[in-house]
Amino acid sequence: MTAINNDVDFPAIYARTQDGFSVRLRIGGKGQAFFQVDTPCVQESEVLDSTSQATAPLYEGMELIPRPNIHSDFWSAGASEEAGGRS
Amino acid sequence: MSGRNGGRRQSAVSGWDGAGSTLTWAALREVKCAELEEAADGWGRTSNRADAARDRIESRLLPGLRGTQKGEAAEAATRRLRGLGTNFQYIYTECGLLRTTLNSLAHEIKTQQRVLQGALDEAAALRLTVHADGSVTYPAGGEGLVDGKPLPGGTASGVPNPGMVAPSGLVAPNPNAGRAQDIADRVAQAVRAAADADWRYARILRSLKAQEGLGVSTATWTDAASDAEAVRQAARGYLKDAVPHDASPAERKAWWAGLTDEQREEYLAVYPDQIGNLDGIPALVRDAANRDNLQLLIGKLEGRNDGDAETKLAALREIDRQLRAGTKPGEPPMYLLGIGDQGNGRAIVSYGNPDAARNVAAYVPGLNTSLDMEFARGDLKRARDTAMAAREIDGETAAIAWLGYDAPQLLDGISSLDVAGTERAETGGRAFHGFMSGLAASNDHDEPHMTAIGHSYGSRTVGAATQYEGGIPEVDDIVLVGSPGVGVDRAEDLHVGKDHVFVGAAKNDVVTHLPSLGSGMLEVAGKPFGPMGELAVDAVRGGDDDLWFGRNPASEGFGARRFVVDPGPPFSLDAHSQYFDPELDTESADSIAMIVAGEGHKVKQESAE
Numbered sequence: 001m002t003a004i005n006n007d008v009d010f011p012a013i014y015a016r017t018q019d020g021f022s023v024r025l026r027i028g029g030k031g032q033a034f035f036q037v038d039t040p041c042v043q044e045s046e047v048l049d050s051t052s053q054a055t056a057p058l059y060e061g062m063e064l065i066p067r068p069n070i071h072s073d074f075w076s077a078g079a080s081e082e083a084g085g086r087s
Numbered sequence: 088m089s090g091r092n093g094g095r096r097q098s099a100v101s102g103w104d105g106a107g108s109t110l111t112w113a114a115l116r117e118v119k120c121a122e123l124e125e126a127a128d129g130w131g132r133t134s135n136r137a138d139a140a141r142d143r144i145e146s147r148l149l150p151g152l153r154g155t156q157k158g159e160a161a162e163a164a165t166r167r168l169r170g171l172g173t174n175f176q177y178i179y180t181e182c183g184l185l186r187t188t189l190n191s192l193a194h195e196i197k198t199q200q201r202v203l204q205g206a207l208d209e210a211a212a213l214r215l216t217v218h219a220d221g222s223v224t225y226p227a228g229g230e231g232l233v234d235g236k237p238l239p240g241g242t243a244s245g246v247p248n249p250g251m252v253a254p255s256g257l258v259a260p261n262p263n264a265g266r267a268q269d270i271a272d273r274v275a276q277a278v279r280a281a282a283d284a285d286w287r288y289a290r291i292l293r294s295l296k297a298q299e300g301l302g303v304s305t306a307t308w309t310d311a312a313s314d315a316e317a318v319r320q321a322a323r324g325y326l327k328d329a330v331p332h333d334a335s336p337a338e339r340k341a342w343w344a345g346l347t348d349e350q351r352e353e354y355l356a357v358y359p360d361q362i363g364n365l366d367g368i369p370a371l372v373r374d375a376a377n378r379d380n381l382q383l384l385i386g387k388l389e390g391r392n393d394g395d396a397e398t399k400l401a402a403l404r405e406i407d408r409q410l411r412a413g414t415k416p417g418e419p420p421m422y423l424l425g426i427g428d429q430g431n432g433r434a435i436v437s438y439g440n441p442d443a444a445r446n447v448a449a450y451v452p453g454l455n456t457s458l459d460m461e462f463a464r465g466d467l468k469r470a471r472d473t474a475m476a477a478r479e480i481d482g483e484t485a486a487i488a489w490l491g492y493d494a495p496q497l498l499d500g501i502s503s504l505d506v507a508g509t510e511r512a513e514t515g516g517r518a519f520h521g522f523m524s525g526l527a528a529s530n531d532h533d534e535p536h537m538t539a540i541g542h543s544y545g546s547r548t549v550g551a552a553t554q555y556e557g558g559i560p561e562v563d564d565i566v567l568v569g570s571p572g573v574g575v576d577r578a579e580d581l582h583v584g585k586d587h588v589f590v591g592a593a594k595n596d597v598v599t600h601l602p603s604l605g606s607g608m609l610e611v612a613g614k615p616f617g618p619m620g621e622l623a624v625d626a627v628r629g630g631d632d633d634l635w636f637g638r639n640p641a642s643e644g645f646g647a648r649r650f651v652v653d654p655g656p657p658f659s660l661d662a663h664s665q666y667f668d669p670e671l672d673t674e675s676a677d678s679i680a681m682i683v684a685g686e687g688h689k690v691k692q693e694s695a696e
Contacts, residue, residue, distance in 0.1 A: 026677065
């Protein structure tokens with residue numbers, strides 16, 4: 001674990017192994033989550049696009065991916081403390 | 088590009104057969120300039136259609152093809168379409184030049200027609216006769232000195248070159264003679280000037296030709312670059328010095344907004360380099376102008392065969408490649424806000440539209456930066472990474488890589504040292520100040536959130552920019568990374584409030600240490616930073632906190648907010664260059680992004696040891 005930002009709006013957590021494998025989870029604007037995994041690269045190389053079928057919309061041609069727009073009583077902002085406490 | 092009006096004739100104006108000697112004032116009077124202007128409009132329409140066609144290929148057909156088709160056929164189609172797009176762009180450029188050439192010709196001919204008409208009207212009023220050859224007959228008049236009788240009339244021939252014939256001193260006493268001579272001279276001069284314009288424009292129109300075939304080779308672009316130069320020389324009187332170089336960014340914005348569509352198109356066709364690099368002009372206009380200018384620059388540098396041209400060419404081609412590559416969903420599009428080959432080269436690239444964005448950040452690179460492959464890949468990536476990470480926080484964000492000055496080059500050690508201490512930072516700082524003022528003026532929001540980011544010597548440049556007119560206009564936050572000092576001793580002297588100055592300094596970054604502290608590192612680092620001592624003009628106090636350019640911004644005494652950065656690999660230069668890297672120093676990159684997105688007060692990453 002290299003760093004933690006325990007900010008209320010934009011929490012983030014960073015971890016890295018000795019060899020340089022790293023993971024990062026950050027919550028961005030309006031609750032959008034960003035997950036990033038990196039491997040150490042010996043040599044610069046092309047990374048191909050995923051060939052598997054997407055299970056979510058690809059938002060073709062959109063500059064900005066829409067922020068989360070589904071309300072969850074449990075996860076969304078404004079959920080009661082009690083609901084949060086049960087987790 | 089072969090102009091119909093150029094054609095086989097020697098004259099640019101139809102009806103004349105060229106050589107000035109046969110042009111008569113009657114022919115000059117009859118020239119229908121409206122026809123020339125109509126022809127210009129026609130070329131303008133062709134130019135616009137070509138531009139629209141290129142746009143359709145690049146923004147609709149190509150992305151559509153890439154998004155839906157795979158395989159060799161699709162690749163071949165993509166290649167052909169790209170070629171077609173280039174053809175359209177070339178048509179756009181050359182037809183635009185033709186249009187301005189014709190308008191400019193009409194402008195000059197009309198000016199001479201007015202001179203001619205003025206002379207003819209005066210002749211009519213004085214009852215003097217203007218003959219077909221331009222000579223003017225005057226009647227008897229005045230009084231003879233001897234007999235008091237009217238002096239005989241005569242004929243005056245015009246002198247086309249004023250100043251060539253000195254007044255004889257023997258003034259003809261017939262008062263009509265002087266008036267006739269004056270009119271004859273004006274007629275002759277108008278005809279001469281018109282013939283001269285005709286000759287000049289005929290030459291330009293003849294040179295606006297394309298090579299045979301459909302391929303638009305680099306040689307063709309080299310040719311287009313010189314075409315633009317020729318048209319520009321000729322059109323100086325027509326489009327004049329109207330480009331408001333000395334005005335404020337807000338005034339320039341107003342100037343541009345006040346032009347008609349036709350005028351804008353002509354400026355874009357003839358002066359893409361000036362419009363494209365003019366602070367205060369809307370980002371989309373600058374981008375359009377610079378994309379054309381990029382092709383012209385590539386053409387121009389192709390014509391040279393030296394190392395400097397090759398280095399810049401490689402960078403320009405790489406930028407061109409990225410501009411054409413298109414963006415995937417969720418990625419910020421690229422805008423070319425500036426490009427040039429002067430000095431070490433210029434390039435300003437924005438990721439995200441800086442006029443539409445609520446958060447705008449500009450990054451000033453430092454030591455050893457120039458328009459080369461490393462800039463085109465590495466420095467642009469820094470701006471792009473910053474835009475991507477900041478957009479996680481706030482989608483309405485644009486980040487810019489700003490190479491708008493000659494940064495110090497220390498690659499070859501002390502012998503080739505072309506560093507002038509803080510001079511480059513001062514010159515660059517003034518340019519950066521102007522650029523940021525331009526962004527503030529062209530931004531759509533009343534109060535955009537703006538961030539200035541300085542890396543390495545670039546932080547000294549940002550420091551210099553803050554010292555003009557009480558700070559950089561509209562800039563709210565300042566980020567300094569890998570800084571050798573910024574030329575001031577306290578964060579508040581940067582004029583954004585000390586809580587809005589953020590500093591990242593890696594433990595193993597040789598630039599953020601003085602030789603006395605980091606001598607071991609400097610020895611290992613070797614030449615590149617050997618001559619850093621030559622830069623140390625601001626460091627005069629010799630205190631513990633001092634760096635090359637005044638107090639260390641990462642020191643307690645400076646009073647800025649320091650965010651967590653990775654110490655970087657020990658004893659290497661890499662520690663100086665990973666602040667923006669989302670893989671090598673994610674925490675630092677995310678902190679910069681957070682500040683850029685206007686959430687700097689939330690930057691408080693703690694070590695999790």
